[in-house]
Structure formats: structure tokens, C-alpha cells
Amino acid sequence: MSDSVLEPRAVTRDLFSAAIGSVLCCYVGQPFDTIKVKMQTNPDQFSHVVGSTNQILKNEGVAAFWKGAVPTAGGMVLENCMAFGVNAALKRAFPDTNNDGDIKEGPPSLLKPFAMGAITGCCSATVLLPSEIIKCKTQISTERHITSSQIVKQMMKKQGMRSFFVGFDAQLCRDSCFYALFFGGYELSCYTFRTFVPSMPDELNYFMSGGIAGMGAWFVAMPFDVPKTNVQSRYDTKVMGSYFPELIRVAKQRGIGGLYAGLGPTLIRAFPANAALFLGVESGKKLFDKAVWQE
Template identity: 65%
Template sequence: MSESTTSASAGDATASVADPRAISRDVFSATLGSICCCYTGQPLDTIKVRMQTNPAEFPGVFSTTTSIFKNEGMAAFWKGSIPTAVGMAFENAMAFGVNEALKRAFPDDPAQKNLDAPPDLGKPFLMGAITGCCSALVLLPSEVIKTKTQFVVGENVSSQEIMRRMIKHSGYKSLFAGLDAQLARDASFYALFFGGYELFCYSFRTFVPSMPEELNYFISGGFAGMFGWAMAMPFDVPKTNVQARYDCKIVGSYFPELFKIARERGVVGLYAGLGPTLARAFPANAALFLGVEMGKKLFDKVL
């Protein structure tokens, strides 16, 4: 279990759920981690979206990478990075903020505060699922814009233009397209994301006690990201497909798309883009958690 989530600082030990300093610390560290995560993982996320939405044209990681580079240039790998970074900042401020608030609201038994004690694995997984439902509501508009921007092939179009087209086509409700898909994906992902991070941090601290703290954060965050995405992938593929369209409903498009993909492509079709997703998950989430943990230390040092 990470030191920041078990002992943190003396101020956090007695902080209330709505303590202003604790909330500011969560938001600051999550924002720093989000920037690190976004620009580390965006190229592989773009490859994943192309493979999920058009598997006939983009069947593999290498061919997709080559096609994007040859036809659209290097900058295309970072398509949608600005709304992604903004969305990630809001998402992770919500995710880490809610997760930390839940820990303050439902603290571990005092006897479990010892870093050498086995973690209570039930709570972090359950809190992660609750966190995912909350963060999905914050992430949804930027996720819809990002997906539509990444889906555009052969056209240099900005995220602002995509948003304008969405509103013109379906009004402001289009910003919340695929809400049910977002909830399904994020609840499953965050349950294993936060729960897995706690488990990996504790395991490395227990079995590799000589490992530097920062390296533990980095590796545990990377594995937690891969762990979460491996479980959430079947929910992510239909989510990406419905949010890439302009006729997607707020609720109701997700399950028909899931069954359609499973029927037409087989169960393996629900794992389209798994390779680049897992390849992206390690460095992106390693950078995220390292940024978050270092952001907490920086915040405590400055304030």
C-alpha cells in the first residue's frame, strides 16, 4: 500500500472529508499527474481508437502507426491531446479527490495503519468502482470530443471544430453521448485501477523492501493501469464506437453496439486495440501515479 494513502502527512491523518487543504492537495497532485499521463500515452491512444473504430483499415499496431505517420504526420499521434489533457485534469481531480475523500470518510482500522500490515483489499476495489462512476460524469464531454477528433482520417480538424459540428448536429446533449457506456467502462476500470495500485505497492514494499519509493510508485502505477484496462477493454470498444458517431444517444446506444460487435467480430472483437492500450497503459499510468505522488510531496513541502 502506498505511503501516501496510508500515512500521508500529519495534517491528512486528521483531515475531514471536506478539509480545504486536503482537497487542494488532491487537485494539485492529480493535475500534475494528468499532464504527465496525457502526453506520455496519447500516441498509443490514437492508435487504439483507429483500430477500434475501423479494424478493416487499421488491423494491426504497426500498420496503423505507419499509416498515420505517412498520411497525417507525426503531430497526428497527439490529435485531441488538448481536450484530453483538460479532461484528464478534471477526471483525475475528481477520481483522486473522490478516492481520497472516501478514504478519509471510511478510514482503515487503527491497527491496520502499520505499513507492514496486509491491506484491506475489499475497500480499495469498492471505492475504486464508486470513484469510476463519479469521474465518468466529469470526463464524458471531453471523451466524446476526443474520440470524434481521433476518428477523423485524412483531415486536419481541430477539437473546437468537432465540438461545433456536434452541437450543430445534435445540440448540447451530444456532449453527453454514451453516458451508459462511460459508466460501464469507468466503474470497471477504476475498481481494478485503485485496488490494483494498493495491492502492487504493498507487494513491492513487502517483497522488495530495497526498492526506492519513487520506483515503486512508477512500476505499481504502470501495472495498475494495465490491470484496469485488461478488465475494462470489452466495455471500452463499444464505448469508443458509439461515441465516434454523431447519432449516439445519451443512453441506449451502448448495449446494442456491444452485441453487434460481438456478433459481427466475435468476442475477440471486444478486445480490438488491446495491444496498444496495454502498451500505453504502463508508461501513461506509471507517469500518472508518479506525478500524483510527487505532486503530493511538492504540495506538502511548499505548504
């Protein structure tokens, strides 16, 4: 394969595998994400995981756990095509080599994958933003049969086109932090398993490393996510400038613990959803090599 950063086969392979992983990630993780959003936006009513789950089941039905799944899946495909595509391109542009230009043996750099992840997060935030806003507004609605298209109509009526970009600063803060830990943690975890558990099958390594990386990234990014969710779920916020006042407000009213509202379902979701994501991505690459575009 050519070493070109934008070599057509490599780029197509990245996008194909990211799309497969995204759909798996969405439908595995959406129920937990719905609970998280309820807990973040209405902590008085939804205070813990079990009670929140029961309330949603009782008041809105089972289907409510997948509210906003369609725009979320679409957004995840765009987000992860951007994220995995940009991250893979950065790896091709800045390979981990020694002074002679050969691939370096041993543990991965402790800086490079984390820095590349932060850059990736800033890029992915730009494509994820509209679907994330629609998802948040759909999930906090208590109407049983409300659809994402109805939410979009409400958004256009109340704020116009700018409603699709509110909280852009919030999205940048969360995603740059999240993806730094996400991709950096995945690379480190994969290397650790290969080194200390050499008999582990590759598929299990991808699954475990993806789950671990997802949990670590969400734990660190969670304080940035709570005010982001609040900003994007309302109809009175700005494209830029509402995020930091909201972060301060949440910290003052709820304490530092308030910035971790919804952490339980988020971490529960993070392992299976991101394990499915990375397993889907890595499996998608193998499928692409065998059945789609052979070298």
C-alpha cells in the same frame, strides 16, 4: 492534519497532485490512444499496431498522434481531480483501522480499495464524458488539420447539446470497472513491492505499481471500452440506450476478439502513461508539502 474528509489542505493537495499527474499521463499516452481508437472504429483498415502506426504517419503526419490532446489533457485534469479527490476522500472517510480505531498493520483490504475504486469511477465518468466524446470524434477524423473546436461545431450542428453526453451509460460501465481495478490494484502492488522488495525506492515503487495497475485495469475494462468508443465516435447515438445494442453488435460481427480491438496499443500505452500518472501524483504531493502549503 485534520481527519475531516473535506479538510481544505487535504483536498487542495489531492487536486494539485492529480493535475500534475494528469498532464504527464496525457502526453505520454496520447499516441497509443490514437492508434487504439483507429483500431476500434475501423478494424478493417487498422488491424495491427505497426501497420496502423505506419498508416497514420504516412497519411496524417506525426502530429496526428496527438490529435485531441488538448481536450484530453483538460478532461484528464478534471477526471483525475475528481478520481483522486474522491478516492482520497473515501479513504479519509473509511480508514483501514482495527477494532480499536488504530491504523491496521499488514496487507490492505482486498475489498475496500476495489469498492472505493468502483464508486470513484462512477463519479469521474460524469466529468470525463464531454472531453472523451470530443477526443473520439477528433481521433477518427482523417483530415490533417482538423481541430477539436471544429469537431465541437459539427457536434452542435448535428446533435445539439446532447452530443456532449452521448454514451453516458457506456462511460459509467467502463469507468466503474476500470477504477475498481486501477485503485485496488495500485494499493495491492505498492504493498507487495514494499513487502518483498523493501530496498526499492518509493519513486520506483509508484512508477511500477502505477504501470501494473493501469495495464490490469485496461485489460479487464477493454470489452466495455470498444463499444463505448464506437458509440461516442458517431453522430447518430443516444445519451442512454445505444451502448448495449452496440456491444451485442460488435460481439456478433467480430466475435469476442472484437471486444479487445486495440488491446495491444492500449496495454503498451497503459504502463508508461499510468506509471507517469501515479509518479506525478505522488511527487506532486511531496512538492505541495514542501513548496505550496506547508503544515
